[in-house]
Amino acid sequence: MYDARIMPKPAPKKHLSAKEGESAGGRVTVSIHDVASAARVSIATVSRVINNPHLVSARTAARVQEVIRKTGYAPNPFAQGLITRSSRVLGIALPDIHGEFYSELLRGADAEARSLGYHLLVSSEPRREDRGPANGSLAFGLIDGIAVMITDAASNLLKEAKGSLLPTVVLDTDLHAKGVDSLVVDNAGGTREGVNHLLASVPASSLYFVGGPEENFDAQQRASAFRAAVAASGWKPRADQVSFGDYTSEWGERWAEEHLKATGKGVFGVLAGNDEIAIGVMQAASQAGVRIPDQLRLVGFDDTRLATLIRPRLSTVRVPMAEVGAASIRLLVRRIEDREAEITCVHLPTSLVVRESSVPRA
Amino acid sequence: MYDARIMPKPAPKKHLSAKEGESAGGRVTVSIHDVASAARVSIATVSRVINNPHLVSARTAARVQEVIRKTGYAPNPFAQGLITRSSRVLGIALPDIHGEFYSELLRGADAEARSLGYHLLVSSEPRREDRGPANGSLAFGLIDGIAVMITDAASNLLKEAKGSLLPTVVLDTDLHAKGVDSLVVDNAGGTREGVNHLLASVPASSLYFVGGPEENFDAQQRASAFRAAVAASGWKPRADQVSFGDYTSEWGERWAEEHLKATGKGVFGVLAGNDEIAIGVMQAASQAGVRIPDQLRLVGFDDTRLATLIRPRLSTVRVPMAEVGAASIRLLVRRIEDREAEITCVHLPTSLVVRESSVPRA
DNA sequence: CATTATGCTGAAAGCGTTTACAATCCGCAA
DNA sequence: TTGCGGATTGTAAACGCTTTCAGCATAATG
Known part of the structure; x- marks a missing residue:
C-alpha cells in the first residue's frame, strides 16, 4: 500500500525559484510550482483551481487565487500545449x-x-x-x-x-x-442583381462585364453569372460582352478606352469585376466625354470605401x-471543437447598393 | 563510475507508436522517438541532426535525414518552446x-x-x-x-x-x-516639404492644415510641423489655419464647406492630415465651384491608392x-536576438509626391 | 607503448503543465 | 465497531524536445 508519510520526501530538488527570499534579481517567470508552494498545496491543486475549480474546496481555491493574483502567475502555453x-x-x-x-x-x-x-x-x-x-x-x-x-x-x-x-x-x-468546410460569397446572386438592375435601363445587348483575372475563381463565377443573367433576359451574350483582365483601375481604363470608341451613341452598361476596375472605366469615360450615368451606367463589385468617395458615387455589389x-x-472553431461536425458550406449573401453611377437622372 | 552496460535498460516503456507495425489507423504525429528508432540512433542524435548537424557524422546524419523525409517528421513546437x-x-x-x-x-x-x-x-x-x-x-x-x-x-x-x-x-x-525601441515616420519632414511646396504658389496666410483627431500623435506632429514650417516662412500662423477633426472624408468636406465661404477670391492652399480628408475637401470644393488646382492647391498625406484614383490626382506626402x-x-528581431542591443529609434523618411492637385496649370 | 585529444554517440535530466490514480478525512449507515 | 462513499488533496507519469555529461572508439602525440 502506498503511504505518503512513510516515503521520505524525494528531496526538495529544483525550483529554487522565487519561493524562498531569493530577492536577488533576475527571476522572470513564475511557475505553477511557485504558486503551489506559496499557497501550500500541490501543483495538481493549482492546476485544478484554474481548469476545474469545482474540484477544489472554496477555502483552498481562494488561497490559491490570491497567490495567483499576487504573483501574476500565468500558465506556460508551451507546457499546456504539449499536454493538451x-x-x-x-x-x-x-x-x-x-x-x-x-x-x-x-x-x-x-x-x-x-x-x-x-x-x-x-x-x-x-x-x-x-x-x-x-x-x-x-x-x-x-x-x-x-x-x-x-x-x-x-x-x-x-x-x-x-x-x-x-x-x-x-x-x-x-x-x-x-x-472541407467552405465559406463562399454569393457572387452569382450579386452579379444577377447587378445585371437585372442595369437591364432596367440598358438593353441586354449593350451590357458588358469587365472582370478580373481569368484564373481567379471569383472572376470566373461573376463572369458566368453575368452570362447567365443576360441570357435569362432573352439575349444570348456576344463573346465581346465579357472580358478578363486584372483587378486594377488601369485595366478598367484600358478596357474603356477601347470600347468607348466602338460603342455608338446609345446608352450602355458596365458591370465591373471590382470597384477599382469600375473607377478605371469611370475615368476613361470622363476623359472621353462619356457622361455617367447618362450614357454609361456603371456598377462595381465589393463596395469598398472607394465607391462612396468617387463622384458620381458608385453603385456596387456589396461583399461583406x-x-x-x-x-x-466560426466555422473553423466549430470544426476544432467538434471534429465530427458535418462538413458544411456557408453561403454569405451579397447585395446591390444603388448609388448615382447606375441610375438615369430624373 | 557510470557504465551504461551494467544498468538494465529501464524497460522499453511508452512510445508504442508507429515503430512496430501498428498498422491500425489513427497515428497522427510522428515524434522524435519514432525517427530515432527507425534510424537506429538515440533521440539526442536526431535532435542534433536538426539543430547541430556538424556534431553528427555524415553517414548517420544521412540516415536520419532520410527517415525524417520519409516520415514527414517535424519537431513539436510546444516541446521546443518549453525548453528553448x-x-x-x-x-x-x-x-x-x-x-x-x-x-x-x-x-x-x-x-x-x-x-x-x-x-x-x-x-x-x-x-x-x-x-x-x-x-x-x-x-x-x-x-x-x-x-x-x-x-x-x-x-x-x-x-x-x-x-x-x-x-x-x-x-x-x-x-x-x-x-523602448521605437520606430517613427518623419511626419515633420513630410509636412515641411508639403508646406514649402504649397508656399511656392500660395501665400503663407492662405495656407490651412486640416488634421486628424487632436489626441492622435501623428495629427499632433503634423500640426505642429505645419505651424513651424509656416512660421519659418516669416508668417505667424493664425489659430484658424490649423484644425483638428478625424481621418474621414466627411470631416474634410465639413471643413471645406465652412471655409470655402469665408475665403475670398484669392488662391489658397490646404495640407490635409491624410488622403481621405483631402478627398473630402476636394469634393466640397468641386461642389462649391472652387477649381483645383486653380483656386485651391491641395496636398494629402499617406499616399494611399486613393490619391492616384481621384481626379485631379492628389499630391500627397508619401508614408512608406x-x-x-x-x-x-527587423528592430524587434534584433532586440530578441540581442537583448543587450542599444535602444534605438529608427526614423523612416517621408517624401512629397507631386501630382496635379497642387500645381498651377501651365 | 602509454597517454591525450578528438569525434561521435547515448543516457538522462529537466522544461511546466494536466490528469489518472491513490490516499486521506469525514459523515453516516449497518 | 466497521465499512462505504463522497469530497478533497497529493503523487507521479506522461507530453516531446534540448542539452549536459559521460562513454568509447580512434587518431594524434610524447
Missing part, C-alpha cells in the same frame, strides 16, 4: 489580395477569434516567385486549425493545409464536396468582407 | 486604424517576419467599449516579442506589453528615451507603410 495538444491559436493564410479586402477580412476574423478565445496567426501567401521549396510557411504544429483563402487553382496552400491534417476551412471556394473573416473563424 | 523558451512567433498589436494603412503595414511586417524565419500573431486592439478587464488580449507567453502601434496616449497596449517583460518595439511614437511594418519587425 492545443494552443488556441488559429492560422489564417491569405493570398496577396487587394488592400481593403485584406484588412476588412482580417479585422472580422480577428474580432471573431478574440471573442471565441482564440488568437490569430496570419500568413500571406508569398508571391509566386519567392516561394522557397519546403518553406513550410504555415506554423503547423503550433496552431489548432487553419483558414485558407483560395483564389485560384494554382494555389498550393490548400494542399499544404490538408497535408497538415489540421482542421481546415477554405474561403472563397466551395470544397465541401471534397470534405468582415463577415467573411468572422464566419470562417 | 522561444517560439519564433512575433506579436503585432494594432489599434483600429484605417484600412489601407493597416493592410500595407501588415503585409510589410509579414513578409519581413517570414524572411527572418518568424511567424506573425496579430491582434487588433479591441475598440474601447468592448475591452474586457484582464482580457489579456495578447498571447504573452507564446510569443517571443511584440510590436505595438501606439497612436494616442489613451492606449494601454504599451503598458500591457511592458508588463509582459517581453522584447517590445513601439511604432509611431518615440519612446527610446524611456528604454509597408516599410514601417518591415522595419519594426
Whole structure:
C-alpha cells in the first residue's frame, strides 16, 4: 500500500525559484510550482483551481487565487500545449489580395477569434516567385486549425493545409464536396442583381462585364453569372460582352478606352469585376466625354470605401468582407471543437447598393 | 563510475507508436522517438541532426535525414518552446486604424517576419467599449516579442506589453528615451516639404492644415510641423489655419464647406492630415465651384491608392507603410536576438509626391 | 607503448503543465 | 465497531524536445 508519510520526501530538488527570499534579481517567470508552494498545496491543486475549480474546496481555491493574483502567475502555453495538444491559436493564410479586402477580412476574423478565445496567426501567401521549396510557411504544429483563402487553382496552400491534417476551412471556394468546410460569397446572386438592375435601363445587348483575372475563381463565377443573367433576359451574350483582365483601375481604363470608341451613341452598361476596375472605366469615360450615368451606367463589385468617395458615387455589389473573416473563424472553431461536425458550406449573401453611377437622372 | 552496460535498460516503456507495425489507423504525429528508432540512433542524435548537424557524422546524419523525409517528421513546437523558451512567433498589436494603412503595414511586417524565419500573431486592439478587464488580449507567453502601434496616449497596449517583460518595439511614437525601441515616420519632414511646396504658389496666410483627431500623435506632429514650417516662412500662423477633426472624408468636406465661404477670391492652399480628408475637401470644393488646382492647391498625406484614383490626382506626402511594418519587425528581431542591443529609434523618411492637385496649370 | 585529444554517440535530466490514480478525512449507515 | 462513499488533496507519469555529461572508439602525440 502506498503511504505518503512513510516515503521520505524525494528531496526538495529544483525550483529554487522565487519561493524562498531569493530577492536577488533576475527571476522572470513564475511557475505553477511557485504558486503551489506559496499557497501550500500541490501543483495538481493549482492546476485544478484554474481548469476545474469545482474540484477544489472554496477555502483552498481562494488561497490559491490570491497567490495567483499576487504573483501574476500565468500558465506556460508551451507546457499546456504539449499536454493538451492545443494552443488556441488559429492560422489564417491569405493570398496577396487587394488592400481593403485584406484588412476588412482580417479585422472580422480577428474580432471573431478574440471573442471565441482564440488568437490569430496570419500568413500571406508569398508571391509566386519567392516561394522557397519546403518553406513550410504555415506554423503547423503550433496552431489548432487553419483558414485558407483560395483564389485560384494554382494555389498550393490548400494542399499544404490538408497535408497538415489540421482542421481546415477554405474561403472563397466551395470544397465541401471534397470534405472541407467552405465559406463562399454569393457572387452569382450579386452579379444577377447587378445585371437585372442595369437591364432596367440598358438593353441586354449593350451590357458588358469587365472582370478580373481569368484564373481567379471569383472572376470566373461573376463572369458566368453575368452570362447567365443576360441570357435569362432573352439575349444570348456576344463573346465581346465579357472580358478578363486584372483587378486594377488601369485595366478598367484600358478596357474603356477601347470600347468607348466602338460603342455608338446609345446608352450602355458596365458591370465591373471590382470597384477599382469600375473607377478605371469611370475615368476613361470622363476623359472621353462619356457622361455617367447618362450614357454609361456603371456598377462595381465589393463596395469598398472607394465607391462612396468617387463622384458620381458608385453603385456596387456589396461583399461583406468582415463577415467573411468572422464566419470562417466560426466555422473553423466549430470544426476544432467538434471534429465530427458535418462538413458544411456557408453561403454569405451579397447585395446591390444603388448609388448615382447606375441610375438615369430624373 | 557510470557504465551504461551494467544498468538494465529501464524497460522499453511508452512510445508504442508507429515503430512496430501498428498498422491500425489513427497515428497522427510522428515524434522524435519514432525517427530515432527507425534510424537506429538515440533521440539526442536526431535532435542534433536538426539543430547541430556538424556534431553528427555524415553517414548517420544521412540516415536520419532520410527517415525524417520519409516520415514527414517535424519537431513539436510546444516541446521546443518549453525548453528553448522561444517560439519564433512575433506579436503585432494594432489599434483600429484605417484600412489601407493597416493592410500595407501588415503585409510589410509579414513578409519581413517570414524572411527572418518568424511567424506573425496579430491582434487588433479591441475598440474601447468592448475591452474586457484582464482580457489579456495578447498571447504573452507564446510569443517571443511584440510590436505595438501606439497612436494616442489613451492606449494601454504599451503598458500591457511592458508588463509582459517581453522584447517590445513601439511604432509611431518615440519612446527610446524611456528604454523602448521605437520606430517613427518623419511626419515633420513630410509636412515641411508639403508646406514649402504649397508656399511656392500660395501665400503663407492662405495656407490651412486640416488634421486628424487632436489626441492622435501623428495629427499632433503634423500640426505642429505645419505651424513651424509656416512660421519659418516669416508668417505667424493664425489659430484658424490649423484644425483638428478625424481621418474621414466627411470631416474634410465639413471643413471645406465652412471655409470655402469665408475665403475670398484669392488662391489658397490646404495640407490635409491624410488622403481621405483631402478627398473630402476636394469634393466640397468641386461642389462649391472652387477649381483645383486653380483656386485651391491641395496636398494629402499617406499616399494611399486613393490619391492616384481621384481626379485631379492628389499630391500627397508619401508614408512608406509597408516599410514601417518591415522595419519594426527587423528592430524587434534584433532586440530578441540581442537583448543587450542599444535602444534605438529608427526614423523612416517621408517624401512629397507631386501630382496635379497642387500645381498651377501651365 | 602509454597517454591525450578528438569525434561521435547515448543516457538522462529537466522544461511546466494536466490528469489518472491513490490516499486521506469525514459523515453516516449497518 | 466497521465499512462505504463522497469530497478533497497529493503523487507521479506522461507530453516531446534540448542539452549536459559521460562513454568509447580512434587518431594524434610524447
